[in-house]
Amino acid sequence: MSEILVFCDKDETAFELVSKSREFAKELGATVSAALLGNGAAGKADDYFSYGADRVYVSEHSVLSDFYVATYADALQQIAEGEDVEFVLLGSTKRGKELAGRLAQKLNAGAITDANDVRVSDGNLVADRYAYGGNTLASVAVNTPKKVISVMPRTFEAGLREAKEGEVVNVDLDLKDPEVRVVERRDKAGDEVNLDEAEMLLCVGRGVQNKEDLEMIEELADLIGAEIGCTKTPASDWEWFSEERMVGLSGKKCKPSLYISIGISGQIQHTVGVMDSKIIATINTDENALMFNITDYGIVGDYAVVVPKLVEKLKSLG
Amino acid sequence: MDIVVCMKQMPDLQQIRIKDRKPILENVPLVWGDLDKNAIEEAALIKEKVGEAKITVVAKGSDKLQQGILEPLAMGADEAVLLTDPAFEGSDSMGTAKVLAKAIEKIGAYDLVILGEGSTDNYSGLVGSALAELLNLPEITYVRELNVENGKVTAVRNMEESFEVVEANLPVVITVAQEINEPRLPKFMAIRKAGAKPRHEWGPADIGLSADEVGENAASVDMLSNLAPEQDRKNIILEGDLDEKIDALVDALIKEGVLGR
Ligand SMILES: Cc1cc2nc3c(=O)[nH]c(=O)nc-3n(C[C@H](O)[C@H](O)[C@H](O)COP(=O)(O)OP(=O)(O)OC[C@H]3O[C@@H](n4cnc5c(N)ncnc54)[C@H](O)[C@@H]3O)c2cc1C
Ligand SMILES: Nc1ncnc2c1ncn2[C@@H]1O[C@H](COP(=O)(O)O)[C@@H](O)[C@H]1O
Numbered sequence: 001m002s003e004i005l006v007f008c009d010k011d012e013t014a015f016e017l018v019s020k021s022r023e024f025a026k027e028l029g030a031t032v033s034a035a036l037l038g039n040g041a042a043g044k045a046d047d048y049f050s051y052g053a054d055r056v057y058v059s060e061h062s063v064l065s066d067f068y069v070a071t072y073a074d075a076l077q078q079i080a081e082g083e084d085v086e087f088v089l090l091g092s093t094k095r096g097k098e099l100a101g102r103l104a105q106k107l108n109a110g111a112i113t114d115a116n117d118v119r120v121s122d123g124n125l126v127a128d129r130y131a132y133g134g135n136t137l138a139s140v141a142v143n144t145p146k147k148v149i150s151v152m153p154r155t156f157e158a159g160l161r162e163a164k165e166g167e168v169v170n171v172d173l174d175l176k177d178p179e180v181r182v183v184e185r186r187d188k189a190g191d192e193v194n195l196d197e198a199e200m201l202l203c204v205g206r207g208v209q210n211k212e213d214l215e216m217i218e219e220l221a222d223l224i225g226a227e228i229g230c231t232k233t234p235a236s237d238w239e240w241f242s243e244e245r246m247v248g249l250s251g252k253k254c255k256p257s258l259y260i261s262i263g264i265s266g267q268i269q270h271t272v273g274v275m276d277s278k279i280i281a282t283i284n285t286d287e288n289a290l291m292f293n294i295t296d297y298g299i300v301g302d303y304a305v306v307v308p309k310l311v312e313k314l315k316s317l318g
Numbered sequence: 319m320d321i322v323v324c325m326k327q328m329p330d331l332q333q334i335r336i337k338d339r340k341p342i343l344e345n346v347p348l349v350w351g352d353l354d355k356n357a358i359e360e361a362a363l364i365k366e367k368v369g370e371a372k373i374t375v376v377a378k379g380s381d382k383l384q385q386g387i388l389e390p391l392a393m394g395a396d397e398a399v400l401l402t403d404p405a406f407e408g409s410d411s412m413g414t415a416k417v418l419a420k421a422i423e424k425i426g427a428y429d430l431v432i433l434g435e436g437s438t439d440n441y442s443g444l445v446g447s448a449l450a451e452l453l454n455l456p457e458i459t460y461v462r463e464l465n466v467e468n469g470k471v472t473a474v475r476n477m478e479e480s481f482e483v484v485e486a487n488l489p490v491v492i493t494v495a496q497e498i499n500e501p502r503l504p505k506f507m508a509i510r511k512a513g514a515k516p517r518h519e520w521g522p523a524d525i526g527l528s529a530d531e532v533g534e535n536a537a538s539v540d541m542l543s544n545l546a547p548e549q550d551r552k553n554i555i556l557e558g559d560l561d562e563k564i565d566a567l568v569d570a571l572i573k574e575g576v577l578g579r
Contacts, residue, residue, distance in 0.1 A: 133441070
């Protein structure tokens with residue numbers, strides 16, 4: 001009987017994958033298992049069972065306390081090779097993506113990353129992922145005996161929990177000391193926001209060059225009840241926002257009713273994250289900006305003038 | 319010090335037009351991956367700092383590479399290895415990693431192998447990790463700051479909730495994030511001089527692989543379909559003076575039922 005093995009460095013994402021894998025397992029006639037690695041792994045078994053895992057592999061080996069990709073790939077290879085594991089489903093977090101390549105190579109498997117949908121077809125799993133930087137959506141399937149697929153967080157919902165029994169396999173892993181040592185970890189400003197669930201979204205881009213101007217943009221956001229998101233530069237280069245607020249190919253995929261872009265050119269790596277908005281409005285000085293091609297209502301103009309006017313108008317409406 | 323940089327050439331994604339939901343790639347100019355330019359820039363910066371270094375660019379792609387390679391050579395690469403044999407066409411990410419690994423093994427000397435954290439078109443992020451595994455090297459991904467000294471690297475990685483400072487001994491595989499540097503625009507003279515730098519073209523046999531071990535024949539991922547999502551937008555540019563535009567926008571958004579509910 002084939003087995004679907006789930007792993008993610010973030011338990012919430014792993015729970016989503018375990019829940020969904022229950023459905024896949026029914027169609028494929030497979031079982032669902034999960035790998036729990038690192039400090040405190042054993043204590044999580046019941047959570048994984050409650051979302052639908054039949055079995056968990058547990059190791060609290062000391063070298064797993066820091067996530068080093070090659071060590072984790074080694075651990076997962078030893079788990080995935082010994083058994084009937086056909087599918088390895090990983091969360092497409094940053095660590096999940098780097099793990100996918102290394103693990104797939106060890107397993108001689110084909111791999112797909114950043115899947116934003118997965119379904120059963122002809123006894124295999126078919127995944128959708130963006131191609132050409134987001135211009136197209138490709139459906140792809142792995143054709144090797146073992147298959148590695150990393151799935152974007154929040155693609156699926158973690159289902160209802162049920163008290164359930166499962167099998168705990170304490171694995172005895174043969175692991176080396178990591179060749180990359182963590183010296184320090186600097187936490188980013190914690191910014192708990194789920195942009196992917198925002199009903200109203202306002203995004204700022206590189207056209208907004210003055211940090212002080214965020215004030216007027218925040219005022220606008222408050223007035224319409226919007227969350228603020230951004231393109232890559234304000235997050236990665238300027239560090240105005242945490243990456244939780246970056247929208248696009250390597251950031252969040254959102255489907256708000258209203259999305260307003262401010263000073264955003266409309267390059268595909270950003271717009272792929274807002275394609276599913278109901279209505280798109282744009283403020284940009286350049287009438288030829290690509291953004292206008294995917295806009296419903298556009299204003300050609302300087303945000304520094306347009307935004308305060310818009311704020312004034314909305315206030316007048318009360 | 320020997321530095322290998324892996325770079326991918328691809329159609330300019332901003333210029334791809336969609337017809338009947340299919341991407342039209344004809345006549346779209348080829349460009350280098352954005353992050354791959356950060357990768358070559360970082361190699362050039364390291365060379366400037368340590369003095370003695372040799373930078374080799376490895377690129378698998380079409381015969382258009384012969385022209386395109388002048389840009390990375392002008393940005394600071396000393397030599398190029400081009401994998402342009404048609405047999406390489408149609409590989410998936412794992413297949414690309416295999417071919418790059420064989421080419422790098424043939425180059426022989428590599429203290430640092432630098433890639434982008436993702437290719438601009440695929441963004442699979444698989445090639446760097448798979449390559450590190452094939453070369454049996456440690457890897458440091460998502461690097462936004464890199465320091466190489468006395469056979470050791472220190473790097474700052476941009477992870478979701480933290481910046482992670484790590485260290486490792488050479489040789490090591492690095493994948494870079496976009497914010498690590500600002501790629502230089504090569505000067506005209508540098509591009510002219512680039513033409514004289516050594517370029518090698520290797521086919522499967524040159525790197526010890528047979529034609530059916532590479533390209534589409536060996537792909538471990540099948541593409542079942544690849545279509546543009548449907549987009550239906552109104553494309554209305556609001557006219558008039560600023561007050562009129564604002565009024566029109568607010569009216570429209572209220573009528574659409576997305577404002578003032
Ligand atoms: C592999 C990869 C992944 C990526 N992932 C993402 C991602 O997830 N998300 C993302 O956003 N990007 C991503 N990018 C980057 C992306 O390609 C673009 O570089 C980025 O989206 C551009 O951001 P921008 O529109 O803010 O800036 P720009 O392209 O510089 O556009 C700025 C715009 O502001 C306008 N402007 C200037 N002044 C004003 C003014 N006063 N008032 C109004 N408008 C003004 C200009 O006309 C211009 O159109 C990725 C890139 C790569 C290679
Ligand atoms: N055809 C190629 N030739 C050379 N390098 C490549 C090629 N494809 C991918 N790469 C390298 O691998 C990185 C990651 O690519 P990907 O795994 O497709 O996201 C890129 O940024 C490049 O550095």
